[in-house]
Amino acid sequence: MSAVLEGARNVYWRLSVRENLAFFAGLHGIDPRTRGDRHEAIIDTLGLTAKADEPAKNLSRGMKQKVALGTTLARETPVLFLDEPMLGLDVETTRDLQTELQRLAQEEDKTIVITSHDMDVIEAVCDRVIVLSDGDIVADDSVDNLLDVFQSQSYRVQLAGNPPAHLREQLDTRFKLLNWRTDTDSAEFKIALAGSEEFYECVEILQTAEATIRSVTEIEPDLEDVFVELTTAESVSPEETET
Amino acid sequence: MNRHLILFRVIASKSVTLSRRYLVNTVVGFVTLYVFFALIFFGGQFVAEELISRSVGPLVVGYFLFTMAVSAYADLTHDLTDEAQWGTLEQLSMSPFGFTEVVAMKTVVNLLGTFATGMVLLVLMMATTGTWLTIAPLSVVVVGVLTLLPVVGLGFVFGGAALVYKQIEKVFPLIQLSFAGLIALPVQDYALLKLLPMSLGSHVLQRVMTDGLRVWELPVFDLGLLVGQSVVYLAIGLLVFRVGTAEARKRGVLGHY
Incomplete structure (x- = not known):
């Protein structure tokens, strides 16, 4: 298992990108001298080739985050834990990292x-989302299924x-x-x-x-709506969300 | 290459690289040790010339041992504090070798570094005092290691405590002071004092370096006791460290500082 932890630097700022990859590979018993090509490929994929010999402290936040991801890949573990991996990153870097994560899951079969x-x-x-609220799992399903459940609500x-004054209270x-806004007409x-x-009853009212x-x-709900709904409403069991 | 050797190699390589990157700190640390010795030696000559000239040998050996002992017990805690501040401590704890082995390997690397700088300091001290001691490498290393291992055990105790309670370095000056006392204990007069860490080792190392004894010429009982002390103190240290690690993980404070 390897992980990138939010709020931690995760890598040695005084070591270069290459040195960081070599150290963390060795930390997992992998001889970095036999993995030179793989490390170069990781550096290349993450767009860090030009900065490979630069100490991590000289890199931007996004690049440091990429180095942290690179060190987890250098450890060659089947499972990667990433805690808030995109926090504070610019839009372009976020998109790059998202693409890279999808590639890793699909092409390298990483969990x-x-x-x-x-x-x-x-x-x-x-692919799969587990929503936690107050330490309890309130949903455990695929993104598509969760969106479907909240689709037509x-x-x-x-x-x-202008509708009559009592209508708002009645509804x-x-x-x-969820909200109510009136203009002049x-x-x-x-x-x-x-x-x-309930839909027909509403129309009748x-x-x-x-x-x-x-x-x-x-x-059309997005996952944020689902998340808010799940964490503010009563707990929904996985079985309920799957129906 | 053996996986444990790979671990040793990358930890040693990182240590050397970081020492180079923090060059000023490394050099100042070493120079400070030498200047402090020079102050003791020249200042002592000024105050009590006869006393110092009679005890130059024990002074050099004692200071050599003292600097290595301080390093042997404090480096581990400093390393853990540094790693926590750098945000890399939790990464070390995820190694499949286990956190204790990673830290133990770092301690071995630290000890080698301590011996290397200790030897350079020893040569400088001998050149400064004009007193050249017997340096039989095998005997000095064997007795030196057996003297320092109980201190390393103490280092693990403090390291384990640092993981849970964090800033504990304030007690270090007190411990360092006690090391000076332990090194100078008259174990030849009071046999029970031999059980304390470093006291017997210091005495034996003095005999090796000032009287020119080889390790095979030392009393078997003393050597056996040194080995026993090393095993017991190290075992206690590792046990406390593991308990400390488990407690820090349980409290979720492993990476805190």
């Missing part, structure tokens, strides 16, 4: 465990004209009203509806209040 609060990274890179409704009492709200029955529906849009 990569990422812990992160950045749902964009998780959604872009991971939220809607954005636009109304023409909020009956359903989960229109209103818009976001609402969570569990299943088609709007019709009874003589509100004119301009549009109803199903909101």
Whole structure:
């Protein structure tokens, strides 16, 4: 097992990129003198060739993060743990690292465990997601399945004209009203509806209040929505999320 | 190459490289040791010339042993503190060799470095005092190692404590002072004092270096006791270190400093 830990430097700042790779390979019993080509390939893949003999302290934060990832690869372990690997990195470096992680998983058959609060990274890179809340697992499923589960639960409704004053309270009492905004001649709200029955009931309430529906849009959830939903709602068992 | 040799090689290589990169620190450390000795020697001559001239040999051997002992017990804790501050300590703990072996290997490297600088310092001290002692390499190394291993054991105790309690270096000056006392204990008069770390080793090393005795000419009981001390102190040290490591992991403070 090897790991890149958030908040730690992970590599020796006074050693060069090559020296760091050699040390961490040896730390796992791999003779760095027999892995020269592999180390050069890692350095090349991570775009560090021009800086290979530079002490890590002279590199940018993103490059240091790449060196840390490089040292985990030099250890040739089947499992990599990465704690907040993209934290503080610029957009380009983040994209580069995401691509590299996907390549490692697909081409080198590495198991990569990422812990992160950045749902964009998780959604872009991971196959399987485990969501923890207060130390408990509240979801354990694929990204696609989790997104599907929350797919049709939220809607954005636009109304023409000003709806009656009691409508907002009525909707909020009956359903989960996520937000509500009114202009001079229109209103818009976001609402969570569990299943088609609640959807039709909501439409009926709007019709009874003589509100004119301009549009109803199903909101495509991203993983961040799922995460917020899971960690703020009651725990959902893996079985529930899979259904 | 054997996996353990690979580990030794990369740790030694890293140690040498970092010593070069922190060159000022390395050089100042060595020069300070020599200047301190020169102060004792020349200052002592000024205050009590006859006493110093009668005890130059024991002074040189004692200082040689003292500097190596300080290094042998303190380097480990300093290394652990440095690694924690550099954010690399947890990386070391993930080695398949196990954290204790990695740290033990670093201690072996440190001891070799300590011996190397100790020998250079010894030559400088002898040149400064004009007193040339017997340096039978095998005997000096065997007795030197057996004298220092109990101190290394103490180093592991402090290293284990440092992992859990962090800043413990404040007690080091006190320990260093006690080393000076242990080196000078009159073990020939009080046999029980031989059980304390370094006291017997210091006495035996004095005989090797000032009386020119070889290791095979030493009393078997004393040599046996030195080996026994090394094993016992080292075992206690390693045990405490492992307990300290486990406790630091349990508390989640291994990488803290």
